[in-house]
Amino acid sequence: MNFSKIVICCFLISIITCTVASSAESLPESDHPYANNFDYTWPAIEESGATQMRLHFTKLSIADYRDKLTILDTEGNKLVTYDRSNNGDDFWTDWYTEDAMKVRLQTDGSDTAYGFKIDQVETRTDMAPPSTLPESYHSYANNFDYTWPIISEPGATQMRLHFTKLSIADYRDKLTILDTEGNKLVTYDRSNNGDDFWTDWYTEDAMKVRLQTDGSDTAYGFKIDQVETRTDMAPPSTLPESYHSYANNFDYTWPIISESGATQMRLHFTKLSIADYRDKLTILDKEGNKLVTYDRSNNGDDFWTDWYTEDTMKVKLQTDGSDTAYGFKIDNVETKPEKPTPPIADFSASPTSGNAPLKVTFTDKSSNSPTSWKWTFGDGKTSTEQNPVHTYTKAGTYTVVLTASNAGGSNTVTKSKYITVKTAPIKPVAAFSATPTSGNAPLKVQFTDKSTGSPTSWKWTFGDGKTSTVKTPVHTYSKEGKYTVSLTVKNAAGTNTKTIKNYITVKTVPIKPVAAFSATPTSGNAPLKVQFTDKSTGSPTSWKWSFGDGKTSTVKTPVHTYSKEGKYTVSLTVKNAAGTNTKTIKNYITVKTAPIKPVASFSATPTSGKAPLKVQFTDKSTGSPTSWKWSFGDGTYSIKKNPSYTYDEAGKYTVSLTVKNAAGTNTKTIKNYIVVK
Template structure:
């Protein structure tokens, strides 16, 4: 996977090396182009006119989009399209997210939401990740990367559990599983590709064609892959590195595509045109795809069949990303004004095209289904996956579905040129006893609360019975119900079809609140200063916020605070409680009585040792009476302490008078011991 450096400030101007893929297509369905021996099915993914820099993994495409803004100032957010479900999802709302990359269930991108002038990060970025399996967004970088934080430019990539970002000989690796960030400095790599433990890129500091250098994260070892001095635009997948290599023959510049196998340490030249400028090779599984700058062609090389195919006069502008047999790119439209993301499926014309039908496609369990192969291209092998864990290699199998469910069926057909797969999502429906499920909105609020209930049951129920928990029921599929009294309500739904019935119960699902009633107690309510008082909230009505006023100028928002009264007096305490329905306050006048301490303390102390050579460490022990609360020591050598029983070191010879002042709420007293400590040289 190549590192993504499509920051909007630079990438929109980077269309010098462009490649056009002229294809006739519609927004909804794919159009087919066949030229030379490569067939491309092109589908328009976006219609916003503001989508660019796509990345693809599996059946998901992500891109950067500045809809409702402009390509210079944004706002910029990340969007995703699921090829299987045909659903578009907005991933970010920060309005400063750029350069997305997807790997598995994880999307990573650069985000400028935290940059500011105060910490010299204005225009800087952080690395963020979104996990599609948990729907959780995570900030990866602990501090914002300044705009000039990586000399050449800042890029980002992800492979497995690792995220890579950086540039100009300085990179950071973040391990998602251990949450550990590792710096990789002084590695002579620019514009790298990243897979597993391997980072590979050109070694020229300005990113010009040079030699390829590989860095192994597991061994921390650098290895020079090429020695031509003219390699550029590398990519890597599993053990295979591919790149373009510049040549000049008879005053004609051209470039060829090369491959290096890490397992065999063998370099292989893929092309030998001697006249065409090839560039931007990408590899996914057993296929290598690259671009032809001279004629605007896309080439594909199949490592398994060693077959090279290409299209003629195509128009993919602004680079591409590649996974499996799918390529995604930005079509900038007329004069780069309204870009959209497109996807093409690359298929050699010699490959078979998988297709099938089935009958019946729905019914009760157990259900026997006849599958009919309708593939073209003379396939020789068939592999069916019926979606219930079973498979078949027959051309036209019959399969029995024993359990209720919705099944996705997949057929892979193969001939001498390769394989092709077709997947029909949720193709077979086997009915059984329904499974009750529902949602509601809102699920909480103040009286009276009107709630809309929505049936989400599976299994095609034909009857519904709702119990709202307040003594009322309904037989509608999606009823609306009004709760008139405060309380927590348990809701039950029973659904029925010809196969049976099923019930789901959600305990305490609906919370209806009324205005709270404030109440509290305290212990103790009287005593001598300083007095610690524990306050206990006894309010009713599902309180969510508390505000205490202790009458001495201090407040608290805890539910059950403890407060110290330091001065004598009578204190009025007020508690204000809040929930979604409103606010209520209770005040208890002169509730806390604090009396003064009866007498001032009598200061006293002793120290040990009282004499010795310098430096002399003396431990002083306070023995005052009358419960002092603070102490001040004068050691006679210009030093002092406020500890209760300090340890002091006398550094110079001399005779020292020691003084202790002890204080409580009633007053203070001082004890002086003249010529108490004697320190000899």
């Protein structure tokens, strides 16, 4: 195996800058014990120039599960929260990728305890410890994203890296190996943790390592101590052989295997082991045409390829970036120098006739083991498959030719007019027109077939119970109505129907109309709403009403409201194609003024004097009362409009008048109106 192996041993000295507070007051510390209902954030702990930092607790003691101590970044984002489950003495926080942090204590009102005291801050001033090859700090920091300088091996064709240890804490933390353009080669997470292992081989001369962590947890990290390279694409070998294991991202074609004078050849594999379904090994002819492709489903030991009519072959291996395996080794080539007997060409086909498009399967029946075939199908198309399937798209008679060949020669067979293709009938699509489509009975209509697809039979249904099988019939409608017409057409491919609803309209010859109407009510108080009903004969098509109050309407059965008292003459003029007629009813509608409820009012003279006192009462009511009822206050009444009444006894008398008409009643009362002394 021709590859170079570089083993780089590195003693890594981690440089950690440690800063200890000058006094207990310089770093966050709670009161001992802390207060309840407490929420306080200590001033920021700043370490200028630091890339990472962590804090040391001499003691943390939290009483209640609702009390918590939170470490924040400078923007106030949470880095970690401690509760009573984290209580302890003399411990460090995880490392965080920060140069400043703040401490916040929040307590409720339930209980109290010692609290906390921070006495040290430890910092790192770079992203990784100094090392020839990539190595993280141990342990690595949270909230960390860093790509180490490139690992470059000029002249290498393939390379891989050795990990002394990989330990990743959280499922969201990941280590990625990249190519020089930053494309991912492989990603490791905590499921890949382990000691003393190599990466797969990659077809690269330079790689980069990137570590990304979140804020949840931390672990050892990683250390890379060796780089191994290969300086060629394959190990030196007389026959093609891959490296074991082969590299990812690999595409290589080995030098040709040439056997001068051979007519056929095949190759022997001691082993073939391919890892990923996207990896493949292909055997090519000398022009680069594929002879066969192997994938992981063909993995095996000690097997021969098929025979190929070649004197030269090439082997090509292509892999992606997902996985690797042993690869392959070819250790033997076998050839046949003698020429075989030339083939005798023959074939069959099924079917040999039918409608277009006609799909035909051709079967090679040649003898003496042909290795190549050339078919000519007679429609300008060809094939080199042994048993091709060909589709004829057009009608016609086709001659088919097959030439079968092997290393011994060729032979041709021709079958004249072997395939017959017919045009398949197309299912018809019904369509038609008619003229005229409307008119007076009897109406003679000419129907015209406009169907496509060459129908061979027709069936018309005219909508009046009559039918026809003539292609373009004439039909006479004798009665008024709207008729739905349908046409069903048919040929060898099928049937189709077209229906046009209410296509033919047949009318009766119009008769001059005779106007007539009624109304309800014909009398009443204003405003009077009247419903007019057309009772004209002869099928009028238009109406004109004159209501006698200057208003008109063209509605067939209008509603009209009379707003004023009076007698109104109503006329209706109706019209159709045959003529016009008018009906007039004089003083048909009587509208009265509705009565108004009266309002009682009166006066008297005199309204005071000595007994006996004769008083004249005068009605002054409005609203046209039709009856009056007076009450004089001494138990005496009158129904006269303007009565005269004599009071015989001294006293004060309350007088009332009740008036009435058809609209209602109203009363007026004047208390102590008449005073008799």
